[in-house]
Amino acid sequence: MSRIAEIYLPSKAKVIDVIEMTPDSKLFMVMPEMPFKYKPGQFVMFSLWGVGEVPISIASTFGVQKHIELCVRRVGHVTSAIHRLKTGDDIGIRGPFGNAFPITNARGKDTLFVAGGVGIAPLRYLINEVIKNKKDFRRIELIYGSRNPSEILFMDDINSWQKKGINVVLTVDRKDKDWRGNTGIVTEHLNKAKVSFKDAHAFICGPSVMIKAVMQDISQLGMYEENIFTTLESHMKCGVGKCGHCYADGKYICIDGPVFSYREIRQYNLNCTP
Amino acid sequence: MNKGMVLEKSKLSYWLRQLRKEMSLIGPMRGENSDIVFKTVENIHEIVLDCPASIPSPKEFLFPQKEKMFRYSKDGVENLRGNKGRLIFGVRSCDISAITLLDRFYGGKFVDDYYMSRRNNTIFISIGCNNPDITCFCIGLGSGPFLSSGFDIQLSDLGDRYLVEIGSKHGLEIIKDFIHLFSRPKKLDYDDQYEAILSSQARFEKRINLENARQKILSGQVNDSFWEVVAQRCFECGGCVYECPLCTCFNVIDRPYSPTDGVRLRVWDTCLFKGFTKMAGNIWPAEKKIMRTKRWYFHKLIYYPEQFGKFGCVGCGRCTITCPGRIDMATIASKIDMGDRRRKGGGG
Numbered sequence A: 001m002s003r004i005a006e007i008y009l010p011s012k013a014k015v016i017d018v019i020e021m022t023p024d025s026k027l028f029m030v031m032p033e034m035p036f037k038y039k040p041g042q043f044v045m046f047s048l049w050g051v052g053e054v055p056i057s058i059a060s061t062f063g064v065q066k067h068i069e070l071c072v073r074r075v076g077h078v079t080s081a082i083h084r085l086k087t088g089d090d091i092g093i094r095g096p097f098g099n100a101f102p103i104t105n106a107r108g109k110d111t112l113f114v115a116g117g118v119g120i121a122p123l124r125y126l127i128n129e130v131i132k133n134k135k136d137f138r139r140i141e142l143i144y145g146s147r148n149p150s151e152i153l154f155m156d157d158i159n160s161w162q163k164k165g166i167n168v169v170l171t172v173d174r175k176d177k178d179w180r181g182n183t184g185i186v187t188e189h190l191n192k193a194k195v196s197f198k199d200a201h202a203f204i205c206g207p208s209v210m211i212k213a214v215m216q217d218i219s220q221l222g223m224y225e226e227n228i229f230t231t232l233e234s235h236m237k238c239g240v241g242k243c244g245h246c247y248a249d250g251k252y253i254c255i256d257g258p259v260f261s262y263r264e265i266r267q268y269n270l271n272c273t274p
Numbered sequence B: 001m002n003k004g005m006v007l008e009k010s011k012l013s014y015w016l017r018q019l020r021k022e023m024s025l026i027g028p029m030r031g032e033n034s035d036i037v038f039k040t041v042e043n044i045h046e047i048v049l050d051c052p053a054s055i056p057s058p059k060e061f062l063f064p065q066k067e068k069m070f071r072y073s074k075d076g077v078e079n080l081r082g083n084k085g086r087l088i089f090g091v092r093s094c095d096i097s098a099i100t101l102l103d104r105f106y107g108g109k110f111v112d113d114y115y116m117s118r119r120n121n122t123i124f125i126s127i128g129c130n131n132p133d134i135t136c137f138c139i140g141l142g143s144g145p146f147l148s149s150g151f152d153i154q155l156s157d158l159g160d161r162y163l164v165e166i167g168s169k170h171g172l173e174i175i176k177d178f179i180h181l182f183s184r185p186k187k188l189d190y191d192d193q194y195e196a197i198l199s200s201q202a203r204f205e206k207r208i209n210l211e212n213a214r215q216k217i218l219s220g221q222v223n224d225s226f227w228e229v230v231a232q233r234c235f236e237c238g239g240c241v242y243e244c245p246l247c248t249c250f251n252v253i254d255r256p257y258s259p260t261d262g263v264r265l266r267v268w269d270t271c272l273f274k275g276f277t278k279m280a281g282n283i284w285p286a287e288k289k290i291m292r293t294k295r296w297y298f299h300k301l302i303y304y305p306e307q308f309g310k311f312g313c314v315g316c317g318r319c320t321i322t323c324p325g326r327i328d329m330a331t332i333a334s335k336i337d338m339g340d341r342r343r344k345g346g347g348g
């Protein structure tokens, strides 16, 4: 009989570095014992023995380095334990799981990225990928909102993206004394995007309230619902379409998603603002 | 496949006794509260046939209520997947139909190795139902009382003998070494089976039309005020889910023995519990009970057919026996189906 793949068995990985990004998010550099290929928008199940397993988006770009990067916000039981990890600790990893951001159809068009908070992490690979093939795309813009200036993640990346010609609009909810930039939530700055909305694709990631507001607004600005993409979150226990936790309106967020278009979200009535 | 043989009833226990030498034998027996439970057979004469539905369904032998998935330690992870060979005797047609569907659910792009390795080592001998329970409604669903495919071995009780139908390679395995016990079927045997099927079909007290219910839901004839009443009656005990042969949700938990050593388990869970979809930050996607009640019914009546072309219900009637709020599948589906007619008839 042919061997059945062990889909629930995490493989070993080592934490090789931990970078504190904001008071509640850390970036973990993780070296998997068995390297794997992944696509922008996919996630892994991050296991801590004796604590549990949670879905985390891959924040690194495949092929750039051997390790993967995972940006984790401390919000509860497992993520707090993850935050206690130190360089050299062993963890378990399963994946990659889920579909990916579709970029083939965005070629030849304007591309708008909208990120809020840690939502920048899952978009990072995608932005790098689009910039790498910059000549295939028209205008590329990023609108990125953070709670305050010290919580802007991946500033090095943002600088390099700007150098490569993408238009970046940063905004913060609360400014500090040194901040000279924009304030307010991302939806207040959508009109700053110089993309032609009718002929653009958008990729959005952030807190669910923000996602919903942004999707609504940019579709009102003229973008087609089927060209607006986001990645949904839900409680997940398996990542492979079996445990039922992420099941909503006939779709498994873990295998049919987590990336969905605004059209699908409306058609299936997927809950993006729980 | 579906080849037929005949086995005299007096030879059944000999056959089972021989088979038990090779694999563990599980069958329906009386439990402590005179419920019917499937368990390992010590004495073959204790097997009870012609009994009410077992609680829970035999899905537990492929997808146990609690199962150790793997052990983790400093040395790595060790899969604790169980797969010893088992023969499960006396399973009902509806439960076999459910397992046929579970095979598709646990298969697919990601194959559930825990389910599948057990499944590959489990042989089922099912028995067509001559006497459906008053709660049974497989008849409208093609999932019973007798099957024409999907089984390993199907027995049809013809009084003094069984018509034995072989439906799979697994089934053939457990016949071929004992071929001397069986005889070739004659026309009379098939005629008697035909009679048995007809007479069983005539005995059904419940005729539930899930398709009508589905159509009414899809065409928007069932509004939230209906589901609100259903939800109010739900005690959130999870009984229907645990007993349903087609409910598959599970939770995953770690049980540490020491800081570096422990096991990861999976346990049955249910979408009817409020915490099932809870997310960090105090976000409760299915906070209202009505959302969870609808989710259970929509999964079985709408999404299962979309995904598999079959309802997520085989009409076993277990939820009818179990549900303390009387909002089981048969009751609710017929309420949806009959709703209009009853209203027209006045009264309500």
Ligand SMILES: Cc1cc2nc3c(=O)[nH]c(=O)nc-3n(C[C@H](O)[C@H](O)[C@H](O)COP(=O)(O)OP(=O)(O)OC[C@H]3O[C@@H](n4cnc5c(N)ncnc54)[C@H](O)[C@@H]3O)c2cc1C
Residues within 6 Å of the ligand: A043, A052, A053, A054, A055, A056, A057, A058, A070, A071, A072, A073, A074, A075, A076, A077, A078, A079, A080, A118, A121, A122, A232, A233, A234, A235, A236, A237, A258, B278, B279, B280, B281
């Ligand atoms: C596809 C996907 C990608 C994600 N990517 C990231 C990421 O890159 N960075 C990041 O910080 N977070 C990410 N999340 C959210 C992250 O998984 C949750 O914050 C985390 O599961 C919370 O677990 P906890 O034990 O700390 O919280 P608790 O509230 O203590 O949760 C207890 C249990 O509930 C479940 N749960 C609670 N909240 C969530 C949630 N939002 N999503 C899924 N399961 C939940 C988990 O199974 C957890 O074990 C992602 C979620 C999904 C679905």
Ligand code: SF4
Residues within 6 Å of the ligand: B053, B092, B093, B094, B095, B128, B129, B131, B132, B133, B136, B137, B138, B139, B143, B144, B145, B146, B314, B315, B316, B317
């Ligand atoms: S539902 Fe049908 S197959 Fe199941 S026990 Fe009743 S009669 Fe038999």
Ligand code: SF4
Residues within 6 Å of the ligand: B240, B243, B244, B245, B246, B300, B312, B313, B314, B315, B316, B317, B318, B319, B320, B328, B329, B330
């Ligand atoms: S929904 Fe009820 S009747 Fe239908 S298969 Fe499940 S337990 Fe049996």
Ligand code: FES
Residues within 6 Å of the ligand: A235, A236, A237, A238, A239, A240, A241, A242, A243, A244, A245, A246, A247, A252, A253, A254, A255
């Ligand atoms: S996470 Fe288990 S079904 Fe999606």
